[in-house]
Amino acid sequence: MIDADSSPLLAVLTALESNGPGELFERELDAASVARALTPGEAELLRRIDANLVRGRRRESLLRVLLETTTDLVAITDFDAMLQAIVRRTRMLLGSDMAYISLNDYDARETFVHTTDGVATEAYRNIRMELGSGVLGKIAAGTGSAQALDYIGDPDIIHVAEIDQTVELEGVRSIMGAPLLRDGVLLGALLVAERYQRRYTAEEVWLVESMSALACVALSNARLIGDMKAALAERDRFQGRLEVERSRLANEQEFERALVDCAVSDDPYGRLLTILREQRGGGIWLLDDIGRPLRGDGPLPLGEAAVEKALTRARLSGDVEVLADAAGERLSLLSVGAAARSLGGILVSGEATDDAERVLRRSGVMLSVMRLMDESSREESVKAQSELVHSLLLPEASFEPVALQRAARFGLAPGDEVHVHVVAADNSAALVADALRAHLGGTGVVAEYAGHAVVLRADNVGEQLVQALARKQIAATVGVERAAELVGSLSDAHRAAAATLSAMIALELVGQAATSAELGTVGMLMTSASPAQVRSIVAVELAPVLDYDAARGTELVETLWVFFGSDRHQARTAQLLHVHPNTLRQRLERVGALLGDDWQSARRSSMIFLALQLHRLRESVDER
Structure with missing residues (x-):
């Protein structure tokens, strides 16, 4: 209480300043009026001042609430959570039965309820209505704040029967709301509603409008934050894809490097x-x-x-x-x-x-x-081996010293002995040479020379070559000759190996490998005797028979060859010649008449057989 001894006017002003209960101000004001300390006009002026102060304090309180709301909303970045917080806070500030936000769908020219708080029915939560109809559609169309004391009975509202039924089902009587407007774009509306008749004051309308403006800012921020989060998430996904791609490229580069390393x-x-x-x-x-x-x-x-x-x-x-x-x-x-x-x-x-x-x-x-x-x-190896063989088989006076270096590459040293292998087969010399290179794997020299495949090795591998070619379905015959050293004697060794090969083919030793020494006397004669000496031996022993065949077209020489080859077994000889035994006997009697009765003695028969072999070899060479 104000001191009774105080001035009545001072008491009124103190009550006004103290922001106390309104009853205290009215009581002090009445006391001052009774004491005639105030005129009626002054009293009315003080009442208006008090009312303005009350409104200011209420506005200040609302602003404080809005500030707190703003602070709370700033912390929310999820769009839907933001909308839910706005409707809940608006409903709480106005003490309304419900609050909700609608968003506009301009493609459909409709607005639809998006977020609610306090709504009981599913139908009300799913309201979708044309822009301009109802309080919701009217506000969402951008005509400003609006309210309806009694929605169903309000004639100023464009009613839609289906919406009216939904409103009645929810029990709504009064509705008030404000548009959500941001940078000239209508986003939707913020509304409150009651299940009883309520006339909203200007301050309450202002509060909803303020919440609406605050909601627009908060929603824009939320959308910006959401967009930023989406952009950051997309960036993270892109960086993840980039990292995966980088890792893939690194792996591919490593893979490519490893592949390149294979070549060396x-x-x-x-x-x-x-x-x-x-x-x-x-x-x-x-x-x-x-x-x-x-x-x-x-x-x-x-x-x-x-x-x-x-x-x-x-x-x-x-x-x-x-x-x-x-x-x-x-x-x-x-x-x-x-x-x-x-x-x-x-x-x-x-x-x-x-x-x-x-x-x-x-x-x-x-x-x-x-x-x-x-x-x-x-191809390079084939060329090198071919050049090497041609170089090594030249006479010593034409020998190229560089050939020694090339020979060492294939395992042939200057001081070592060398075996010259001359190979004959029904297949081409090139095919035979390729097969032999594959078999030898770079050890030794293989090339085509004088119509045959020639192999130079430190050791005698004649039988090995025959078997290797046989596994490839190639029937081959190999003549082999040893040279004491790499330089100077290979030409002679090659001639001797070629002569041995010819002798083997003439003697029907096909599919085998042999040296001249292994062929015995025939081999030695073919590789050492001159052609004149060979002809002389043949003439001494076989001239009468050769002349007889030449004059009469008979086959006495062939009969002798098969006869000696059958160990002089007459029945086997007749069978091999496809003649009657009597015919064979007559031919042998004719041979005896030409060569003398002792032609089957040990001494004469060995000389005759040697002459037969030399004759066949000479014919074979002449044919070649």
Whole structure:
């Protein structure tokens, strides 16, 4: 209470200043009026001042609430959470039964309820109405704040029957709201509603408008933050993809480096196989141009004929060929080549994925390079060996010293003895030479020379060569001669080996290997006697028979050859000659008449057989 001894006017002003209860101010004001301290006009002025102060304090309180609301909303970055916080805070500030936000769909020219607080029915939560109809549609159309004391009975509202039913079902009577307007764009509306009639004051309308403005800012910020988060998330995803791509590129670069290293590896095919295993596990085979395995994980899961056919299909199509083994397991085959040439292939277990096919194709490029390098190396080696053989077989006066360096590359040292192998077969000399190079693997020198394949080795490998060619279905005969050293004597050794080969063919020793020493007297004579000496030996022993055959067209010489070759067994000789035994007997009697009765004695028969061998050899040489 104000002191009674105080001035009545001072008491009124103190009550006004103290922000106390309104009853205290009115009581002091009445007391001052009774004491005639204030005129009626002054009293009315003080009442208006008090009312303004009350409104100011209320506005200050509302602003404080809005500031707190703003602070709370700033902390929320999720768009839907932001909307929920706005409707909840608006409902709480006005003490309303419900509050909700609608958002505009301009494509459909509608507004729809998006977020609610206090709404009981599902139908009300899902209201969607044309812009301009109802309080919601009117506010969302941008005509400013609006309210309805009694929604259903308000004639100023454009009613929609379906919406009115929903409003009645919810029990709504009064509605008030303000538009959500941001930078001239209507986003929707913020509304409160009651299940009883309520006339909203100007301050309450102002509060909803303020909350609406605050909501627009907060929503824009939330959207910006959401967009920023989405952008950051997209950036993170992009960086993740970039990191994955970087890692993939790094792996591919490492893979490419490893492939390039294969070309200079001591074991390029083994290295390539290892790299492929590291990329996709086991079950891998590297193939040559006809499907034979160059290197792989055990035996081929398919026959070479089937692989060769599949390799042809893959080469023609350009695609990875999918096969199946006997157990039904999937296999993938890639053909590799260059300039329409097949160079080989890669066979792997399983069906190749896109990534696996990419690995196969890059590995296939390296396999092609390796195969081309092999071809180039092989061609260079063939050329070097051919030049070396021609150089080594020249007479000593024409020998090139540089040939010694080349010979050392193939394991032939100047002071070592050398065996010259001359090989004859029904196949071409080039094919035979290629087969022998593959068998010898770079040890020794192989080349075509004077119509035959020639092999120079430190050791005698004649029988080995015959067997190696036989495994390739090539019937070969090999004449061998030893040279004491690399320089000077190879030309003579080659002539002796060629003569031995001719002797073997004439003596029907095909499919064997032998030296002149192993052929005995015939071999020695063929390699050491002159042609005149050979003709003299033949004439001394066989001239009468040769002349008889020449004059009469008989076959006494051939009969003698088969007779001695059958150990002088008449029945076997007749069978081999396809003649009657009596015919054979008559021919032998004629031979005895021409050569003398002692022609079957040990001394004469050995000389006659030697002459027969020399005669056949001479005929063979003459035919060549």
